[in-house]
Amino acid sequence: MRKICIINQKGGAGKTTTSINLAAGLSRNDKKVLMIDMDPQGNIGTSLHLDSDKDIHDLLVENADPAECIRPLAKNLDILSSKETLTKSDAILSRKENSQFVLSEKLKKLKGYDYVIIDASPSLSILNQNALVYADEAFIPVPTDYLGYDALGKMIQAILTINHVFGSETKVTKIVPTMYDKRNKICNEFLDKLRNKYYDILAEPIRVNAKLKEAPKFGKSIFSHDKKSRGAKDYMQLVKSVINDEKKMKSLTEEVMKESVKAASVSAS
Numbered sequence: 001m002r003k004i005c006i007i008n009q010k011g012g013a014g015k016t017t018t019s020i021n022l023a024a025g026l027s028r029n030d031k032k033v034l035m036i037d038m039d040p041q042g043n044i045g046t047s048l049h050l051d052s053d054k055d056i057h058d059l060l061v062e063n064a065d066p067a068e069c070i071r072p073l074a075k076n077l078d079i080l081s082s083k084e085t086l087t088k089s090d091a092i093l094s095r096k097e098n099s100q101f102v103l104s105e106k107l108k109k110l111k112g113y114d115y116v117i118i119d120a121s122p123s124l125s126i127l128n129q130n131a132l133v134y135a136d137e138a139f140i141p142v143p144t145d146y147l148g149y150d151a152l153g154k155m156i157q158a159i160l161t162i163n164h165v166f167g168s169e170t171k172v173t174k175i176v177p178t179m180y181d182k183r184n185k186i187c188n189e190f191l192d193k194l195r196n197k198y199y200d201i202l203a204e205p206i207r208v209n210a211k212l213k214e215a216p217k218f219g220k221s222i223f224s225h226d227k228k229s230r231g232a233k234d235y236m237q238l239v240k241s242v243i244n245d246e247k248k249m250k251s252l253t254e255e256v257m258k259e260s261v262k263a264a265s266v267s268a269s
């Protein structure tokens, strides 16, 4: 079972769009997927028009069983959703000791899935610390521009810190360039920078596509909304590359991680 957290502390980087379409695409390729929304904004529930029911808050702080909170969404695809009450979970967990391990503890008997995909919030909250401690892999969606590139170094630094402090071993196994527009000079400049530095684990870029923005309004993944769109093609290409990684997993080396951290501190100063 691959446990993947889709994370970037930068807001609006394409985390939720990537989580939904990656999970939907994997499930369409016969992979059994659990999607977890760890963001109090509850964007997954809103994007897929889900009613509220028992959710991740009940699992984390109300002692509910995973089976009561996980619901089927489509063929091969289950969901553990969230809503605003997750803010309360965040506050409750923040006051407890060792609360970074709650998600791992609650899901330790989880089985039957090929993939667990976690949509993280744009922060380094206790909830995201839980997500990173639980996950084995982190995928970082990065807008192809200056601020996106800057945020990437900082995110890698945060993952290194969390691994160090909590003894976890989460590896960055995919960097996904998002909001790419080939007519835009800045997008090409930063895509080149990403290619030079992160070649081994860099996904093909996800192009800007209005259909990706529209799909949540209809409560659908891009594949149900418009399977011929550029968004659907780009996300299916990502899905195939993720499946292909099952044969041979690559991740950021310690050396590249440390280099990124150094670059992030220089750009921050």
Ligand SMILES: Nc1ncnc2c1ncn2[C@@H]1O[C@H](COP(=O)(O)OP(=O)(O)OP(=O)(O)O)[C@@H](O)[C@H]1O
Pocket (backbone or CB within 6 Å): 010, 011, 012, 013, 014, 015, 016, 017, 018, 039, 041, 043, 120, 121, 122, 178, 179, 180, 206, 207, 208, 209, 210, 212, 213, 214
């Ligand atoms: N490739 C794309 N082309 C056009 N619009 C996109 C694309 N990817 C995402 N969007 C839109 O950009 C906005 C931000 O995307 P998304 O919600 O996926 O980011 P996020 O990182 O989850 O945000 P947050 O940090 O608030 O959780 C949304 O309106 C989404 O529909």
Ligand SMILES: [Mg+2]
Pocket (backbone or CB within 6 Å): 015, 016, 017, 039, 043, 119, 120, 121
């Ligand atoms: Mg989001």
